[in-house]
Amino acid sequence: MATTHVKARNLETFVKGQLEGAQKRFEGLEQEASKVLNTLKERGQDSAKEVEKLLGQLNTETLLENPKVKLLGRRATQVRTELRKRLDGFQARAVEAVGVASQAQVKEINRELSRLSKKLDQLLPAAVKKVTGRMGSRPSAS
Known part of the structure; x- marks a missing residue:
């Protein structure tokens, strides 16, 4: 041991x-x-x-004329454009998920309303326009 x-x-x-x-x-x-x-x-x-x-x-002018800098500028623009597209798509999906009309949908609705308003103006007879015009210009009885 x-x-x-x-x-x-x-x-x-x-x-x-x-x-x-x-x-x-x-x-x-x-x-x-x-x-x-x-x-x-x-x-x-x-x-x-x-x-x-x-x-x-x-010298910034010399730098901006450099081909490599120009290439980097073009690439940055492409990346920015792609990123913008993706963000717009994401925003559209988020708006859809919430159930609110997107800006594009609101613009489309406004265009459609404007088109229908013009069409309605063309369809209304001149007499109806005159009557409605007079009704709006009547003095009030108050």
Whole structure:
């Protein structure tokens, strides 16, 4: 039993030693990572300053004539158009789900009402128009 106890003690000492060594290596890696992070922050700040300086020097007319910029502009317009179509479709589905007339439906109803009103005006005989016109212009009896 004493040998088992000694073996357990040796194993415990060995594991503690390994853990302490690992912790020291971890601390070293942590310090190194911290240094690298600080260096990257400094470089990022320097790069940001340089980009700001370059942006201040840019000539917009020259930039807009660049073929790559033109291509990006066209792509942005295409994306905007596609996005607008999708949003309009989504809005139409949402309006349908709520049960309210969409703007397009209201415009169509107004066009139809206007068309019917014109047709009604054409169908009414001139005499009826005169009578209704006189009725509206009579002095009130109050």
